[in-house]
Amino acid sequence: MDVNQARTFLAIVEAGNFVAASKRLFVTQSTVSAWIKALEELLGKPLFTRSKAGTALTPQGQQFYRFARSMVRVWEEAKHQVAVPEAFDDTLVVGGQYSLWNRLLTRWVPGFQERCPRVALRLSSGMPQRLMREMSEGTLDMAVIYRPEHRPGLAIQELIEDQLVLVTADAKRPLEENYIFCDWGTGFTEWHAAQFPDLHNPGLSIDLGALGVNLVINQGGAGYFPRRIIEPHMDEGLLHRIEGAPVFPYPAYVVWQEEFADPALIETALETLKATADLAMRGDLPPPYWA
Structure with missing residues (x-):
C-alpha cells in the first residue's frame, strides 16, 4: 500500500469531502479519487459514501x-530516525504560526538546545x-498554534493568555487617518466588525502577523497586535497604547503527539517552552532584534 493513499484517506476524513482534500494535498480532485479507488480495490471494501451533504465514512472506513x-x-517516525544527523541521538520537528516565532519560539530554541544538546531540531512556520x-499525519512532533483543532492522538494545552491590543505610532493623529487593519483570523475579524463598524474598510489591510509591527511604526500607523510583541516598542516610545480601546483575548496553545516515541524528550520540550512563555508574558525576554 502506498502511504500517499493513507494520507489521502485521512485528508478526506479531516476536510469532509474530496474537493477540500485535494486543495489540502495540492493535487487534483481526479487524483484524490484515483488514489481512494485504488485503496478501496486493495482493501476490497468501500471506505466512503458520498451525498449532497458531503462525504461520510462507511463502517469499514x-x-x-x-x-x-x-x-x-x-x-x-521512520523518516525521523533515518534522517537523524551524525552526532545526534534524535530529532524533534516543531512548527509554529508565523507570529508565534517572534519573541517566543525563537527564544525557546537555545533553551531547549542547552537541555538537549544531542537532539537535532527541524523548525518550520x-x-x-x-x-x-x-x-x-505525524510530520510534526509539536506545534504552537492560536486556534488548534482537537484531533485523535493529539494533546493540546494552553500556553499563553495573550491579548490583541490597539496601539499607534502617532498618538496625535486621529485613528481614522492612520488605522491599519491587521488580519488575526475569522474570530478577530467578526469581533472587530462589531467593535469598529466605521473601520470595516480601512485603506490598508495586512496579513503579516507580527511583521506588521514594522510597517505600523514606519508609517506612523495604528493597529492591533499581541501584547507580548508590542510591549518592548511601547517601552522605547515607538508605540503607544490607545486608552479605552477594547482588547481581544488571543491565547496560544501547544499541540503534541500523545504517542511520541520518547516521552521524556517531549516533556523537556514542553517544560522549556512553558518557561520561555512565562518570560515572554512577564516581559522578561531580551529586547527584539528589530524595531
Whole structure:
C-alpha cells in the first residue's frame, strides 16, 4: 500500500469531502479519487459514501481510520530516525504560526538546545490548517498554534493568555487617518466588525502577523497586535497604547503527539517552552532584534 493513499484517506476524513482534500494535498480532485479507488480495490471494501451533504465514512472506513493514522505516523517516525544527523541521538520537528516565532519560539530554541544538546531540531512556520494537518499525519512532533483543532492522538494545552491590543505610532493623529487593519483570523475579524463598524474598510489591510509591527511604526500607523510583541516598542516610545480601546483575548496553545516515541524528550520540550512563555508574558525576554 502506498502511504500517499493513507494520507489521502485521512485528508478526506479531516476536510469532509474530496474537493477540500485535494486543495489540502495540492493535487487534483481526479487524483484524490484515483488514489481512494485504488485503496478501496486493495482493501476490497468501500471506505466512503458520498451525498449532497458531503462525504461520510462507511463502517469499514471507520475501522480503517485508526490503521491509516498509525501507518502514516510510523512512516513519519521512520523518516525521523533515518534522517537523524551524525552526532545526534534524535530529532524533534516543531512548527509554529508565523507570529508565534517572534519573541517566543525563537527564544525557546537555545533553551531547549542547552537541555538537549544531542537532539537535532527541524523548525518550520505556517498557517494553522497546514500545521494541524502535519500534526495529524505525524510530520510534526509539536506545534504552537492560536486556534488548534482537537484531533485523535493529539494533546493540546494552553500556553499563553495573550491579548490583541490597539496601539499607534502617532498618538496625535486621529485613528481614522492612520488605522491599519491587521488580519488575526475569522474570530478577530467578526469581533472587530462589531467593535469598529466605521473601520470595516480601512485603506490598508495586512496579513503579516507580527511583521506588521514594522510597517505600523514606519508609517506612523495604528493597529492591533499581541501584547507580548508590542510591549518592548511601547517601552522605547515607538508605540503607544490607545486608552479605552477594547482588547481581544488571543491565547496560544501547544499541540503534541500523545504517542511520541520518547516521552521524556517531549516533556523537556514542553517544560522549556512553558518557561520561555512565562518570560515572554512577564516581559522578561531580551529586547527584539528589530524595531
